[in-house]
Amino acid sequence: xxxxxxxxxxxxxxxxxxxxxxxxxxxxxxxxxxxxxxxxxxxxxxxxxxxxxxxxxxxxxxxxxxxxxxxxxxxxxxxxxxxxxxxxxxxxxxxxxxxxxxxxxxxxxxxxxxxxxxxxxxxxxxxxxxxxxxxxxxxxxxxxxxxxxxxxxxxxxx
Amino acid sequence: xxxxxxxxxxxxxxxxxxxxxxxxxxxxxxxxxxxxxxxxxxxxxxxxxxxxxxxxxxxxxxxxxxxxxxxxxxxxxxxxxxxxxxxxxxxxxxxxxxxxxxxxxxxxxxxxxxxxxxxxxxxxxxxxxxxxxxxxxxxxxxxxxxxxxxxxxxxxxxxxxxxxxxxxxxxxxxxxxxxxxxxxxxxxxxxxxxxxxxxxxxxxxxxxxxxxxxxxxxxxxxxxxxxxxxxxxxxxxxxxxxxxxxxxxxxxxxxxxxxxxxxxxxxxxxxxxxxxxxxxxxxxxxxxxxxxxxxxxxxxxxxxxxxxxxxxxxxxxxxxxxxxxxxxxxxxxxxxxxxxxxxxxxxxxxxxxxxxxxxxxxxxxxxxxxxxxxxxxxxxxxxxxxxxxxxxxxxxxxxxx
Numbered sequence: 378x379x380x381x382x383x384x385x386x387x388x389x390x391x392x393x394x395x396x397x398x399x400x401x402x403x404x405x406x407x408x409x410x411x412x413x414x415x416x417x418x419x420x421x422x423x424x425x426x427x428x429x430x431x432x433x434x435x436x437x438x439x440x441x442x443x444x445x446x447x448x449x450x451x452x453x454x455x456x457x458x459x460x461x462x463x464x465x466x467x468x469x470x471x472x473x474x475x476x477x478x479x480x481x482x483x484x485x486x487x488x489x490x491x492x493x494x495x496x497x498x499x500x501x502x503x504x505x506x507x508x509x510x511x512x513x514x515x516x517x518x519x520x521x522x523x524x525x526x527x528x529x530x531x532x533x534x535x
Numbered sequence: 536x537x538x539x540x541x542x543x544x545x546x547x548x549x550x551x552x553x554x555x556x557x558x559x560x561x562x563x564x565x566x567x568x569x570x571x572x573x574x575x576x577x578x579x580x581x582x583x584x585x586x587x588x589x590x591x592x593x594x595x596x597x598x599x600x601x602x603x604x605x606x607x608x609x610x611x612x613x614x615x616x617x618x619x620x621x622x623x624x625x626x627x628x629x630x631x632x633x634x635x636x637x638x639x640x641x642x643x644x645x646x647x648x649x650x651x652x653x654x655x656x657x658x659x660x661x662x663x664x665x666x667x668x669x670x671x672x673x674x675x676x677x678x679x680x681x682x683x684x685x686x687x688x689x690x691x692x693x694x695x696x697x698x699x700x701x702x703x704x705x706x707x708x709x710x711x712x713x714x715x716x717x718x719x720x721x722x723x724x725x726x727x728x729x730x731x732x733x734x735x736x737x738x739x740x741x742x743x744x745x746x747x748x749x750x751x752x753x754x755x756x757x758x759x760x761x762x763x764x765x766x767x768x769x770x771x772x773x774x775x776x777x778x779x780x781x782x783x784x785x786x787x788x789x790x791x792x793x794x795x796x797x798x799x800x801x802x803x804x805x806x807x808x809x810x811x812x813x814x815x816x817x818x819x820x821x822x823x824x825x826x827x828x829x830x831x832x833x834x835x836x837x838x839x840x841x842x843x844x845x846x847x848x849x850x851x852x853x854x855x856x857x858x859x860x861x862x863x864x865x866x867x868x869x870x871x872x873x874x875x876x877x878x879x880x881x882x883x884x885x886x887x888x889x890x891x892x893x894x895x896x897x898x899x900x901x902x903x904x905x906x907x908x909x910x911x912x913x914x915x916x917x918x919x920x921x922x923x924x925x926x927x928x929x930x931x932x933x934x935x936x
Contacts, residue, residue, distance in 0.1 A: 392845075400845060406915050421879035421918060424839050424858060424867065428917040444917040448841035448858070452915065 392449060393483035399453035404460050407442040414510065416502025419495050425451040429459070429499040433507050437466050443499070450489035454496040457481050467504055471523060473497065501525060538851045539897045543737075543829055543890035544686055544714060545855055549780070550739040556783040557741065560776035568773050569764065578775050585782025592785045593731065594722040595748050601765045602746050602778050606713035606734030607637035608758070609747040610680075612769070613709050613730045614641045616755030617678050618650055621707075625675030629706075631655045631663050631692075632873040634682050637732075638711050639869075642680070651675065660822040661690035661874050665700065672704045679708050683715035683731070687857055687870040687886055688821030689830030691719065698727025707753060713737055713745075717788035718796070718827050729753050733785075735777065739891070740784030744777030795891050800828040802889050802898055807831050809902045814909055816922075818880060820871060829889035832857070834871075834880045837919040838912040843885055846908040852901055857884040879918070 392400075413433040419426035425447030432440035441463050445455040458478050462470040475493035479485050485493060505523040508514050514522065540548070560581065566574030568582055583597070590597040603609045618628060630642050632654045642652045653671045655663045663681060672679075679701050684691045694710060701708035709730040715721060716731075717738025723731060730753065734745040749755060761770025810817060810833055820832040835843065840858030847854055857868030858881075866872070867881035876884075887901070913919040 397845075400842065401849060403915065408920070417917065421882075422877075424878070424882040426917050428920075444915055444920060446837065446916040446918045447839050449845040451839070452842055 391486065392453075393485075395457075395481070395483040396450060396453040396485065399456040399482070400449040403452055403456040405442050405456065405463070406444070408444060409440060409442050412442075412503075414503040414505070414507030416499045416504070416506055418498040418502055419447070419451075421446065424448065425492065425495060427451065427455050427495050427499040429455070429503040431462075431503045431507060433467065436468075438462050438464065438470055447492065447495075448489070450485055450492040451495065453482060454478050454485075454492045455499070458496040458500060462500055467507070470500055471504060473500060536851055536897065536900050538853065539893075539901055540853045541887040541889060541893065541897075541901065542853045542855050544827075544886065544888035546736045546742065547739045547890055548892070549736070549741055550784060550787055552787060553740055553780045553783045557776040557780040560779050564775070568775060569762070578773075581775060582773055582778050585778045588782040588786045589733075589746055589748075592716070592721070592789055593748050594724050596751065598766070599748050599751055600746055601749065601769055602744065602773065602781070603769060604743055604774070605745040606635075606711070606732050606737075607745075609732035609734070609745045610635070610637040610711050611641050612758040613732060613747050613749060613755060614638065614678065614680055615645065616758055617707055617709065617730070617753065618645055619756040620754040621677040622650075625673075625677045627651045627653070627673055627675040628678045628680065629653045629655065629668065629671050629676060630680045631657060631682065633657055633661060633685055633687075633870045634680070635686055635711055635713065638680055638682070655681075657690075657873050659875050661685055661688050661820075661870070662822065662825075663692060663697075665693060665696050668697065669700050669704075672700075672706060676704070676706050679706055681708075681710060683710045683712035683721070684719065684827050685821070685870060686714045687868055688832045688874065689714075689826035690821045691715070691825045691827065694728065695726050701729070702727050714827060717785065718829065720789070720792065723748055723750075730755075735781035735784050738784050738788040741777050741780040744774050744781050746781065796828050799889050799891065799893075802893055802895060803829055803831055805895065806887065806889070806898050806902065807833070809898070810905065813902065813906050818876070820874065820876070820884065827888075830886070831889075832884060832886045834876065834884045835909050836880060836883060837916045837922060838883045838909060840867075840882055840884055842912055843883070843908060846912070847901075847904065850900075850904045850908075852904060855886045855888075857886065858882045 409430040409432050412430040414431045417428040428444045430442045431438050441459045443455040443459050445452050475497040478493040478496050501523045505519050508519045566578045568579040586597045586600045589600045646652050681692050681697055698708050707729045710728055712731045713734045716733040730749040732747050736742040757768050759770045816836040818834040840856030844856050857871045871881035
């Protein structure tokens with residue numbers, strides 16, 4: 378435990394202390410009733426689903442909660458990314474990259490990196506959902522702004 | 536509690552009596568068993584005594600036992616060895632989809648080398664179907680390799696019946712008994728087994744040593760080339776300490792066997808009963824009767840196995856899962872998929888394997904923690920939320936009607 382991931386140096390399944398800390402005490406677990414936006418990504422077949430709820434006021438994420446079905450890394454990435462976007466503007470939240478999440482966690486084992494991608498996608502989907510509900514932007518504009526991609530894990534392609 | 540070890544199918548803690556027996560061979564008894572002088576001869580004798588103990592446990596002759604570096608090597612040696620020794624007769628091998636990778640990967644490699652392999656499916660409890668096995672036998676079939684008991688779900692295959700079918704069709708029958716030796720009584724003659732693999736660390740022996748039985752008269756090619764050790768079938772200076780440890784461990788395993796097995800079985804049944812009573816929406820995997828005494832494999836719906844294991848680990852509980860995240864791939868356990876579990880349920884499986892040292896207090900501690908962890912993870916799971924909402928809707932609809 379406690380090893381830092383440096384570009385493939387950590388080949389095994391070991392989790393950093395920060396990851397352990399987050400799956401032990403995940404922050405912001407739960408749901409927001411009448412959320413401004415909800416983003417759900419992943420697939421039960423692959424073994425992870427993340428559902429992100431955001432409350433937006435004046436273009437700012439004032440509250441965020443998550444529910445996750447998945448491994449320790451999936452829970453830890455969900456937890457830390459909610460911390461990272463809480464209080465941020467939508468633009469700031471959209472600028473959050475999965476690599477930022479990985480770095481904040483002190484690294485992830487290579488086979489768990491997709492969990493951080495899921496977290497990024499869940500945030501983008503939740504914000505897109507907010508924009509849709511708001512109704513000011515066209516679907517094309519939302520896709521552009523939130524850089525929505527189709528979830529692309531090997532397994533789900535089959 | 537400091538630690539509750541419930542992963543005895545992964546490995547066991549070496550018995551103190553075994554360690555004591557091994558120690559001299561790691562220090563003063565260092566002679567090469569192939570040497571002619573006294574300390575060599577004495578080590579040769581120690582190896583032959585261990586061989587006799589293995590033979591006694593399996594009801595075979597001592598010259599039908601060969602020592603290896605473990606279960607995987609035993610499976611590789613026997614399957615490849617028989618395949619190549621009889622390739623003039625045929626190139627077809629029958630095995631099952633739920634074998635250990637040591638067998639599955641060996642068979643896949645043989646396919647690349649021109650052999651033809653049939654992988655039999657299993658029913659929902661993990662049993663191969665005997666009529667399917669018989670139908671799969673063709674002119675070119677030389678070997679059937681079916682595991683004695685499954686490492687994940689504990690199901691015990693119909694070994695005697697398979698032995699009879701193999702004999703009837705004049706095909707060799709190999710069984711990977713790594714999980715069975717020490718946990719079940721095995722009589723290779725009575726069961727019609729032609730070859731069998733075992734591994735010492737599964738029954739309180741040391742790691743890195745195993746053996747195989749192969750019936751006298753069955754030919755097999757040498758796997759590791761080199762010197763003339765093990766009747767010129769397995770080169771390399773013998774792991775004397777390991778072999779001595781294996782001998783002692785197998786002898787101990789069958790001492791007081793019924794009493795130990797009964798205790799393990801009772802603890803397992805108590806665990807399952809408590810889980811069933813206290814945790815809803817579970818699925819018990821594997822056959823209820825014909826299974827390894829210490830094995831339980833349960834899927835907890837709506838949660839994922841690795842996070843379950845991590846949370847158990849935080850409480851000092853060691854167990855195992857069939858989730859993809861613990862296998863290093865995206866797919867959950869091939870065994871759980873073969874018994875027909877959907878991916879999402881296979882991901883949420885928990886295997887515990889009880890050993891001779893476990894106590895009821897430990898099981899109670901595990902149950903208390905498991906109930907709490909499953910509830911917490913479910914409350915965190917979007918699948919659980921959706922499920923509960925659906926259930927509420929159904930209830931509403933019933934009430935409205």
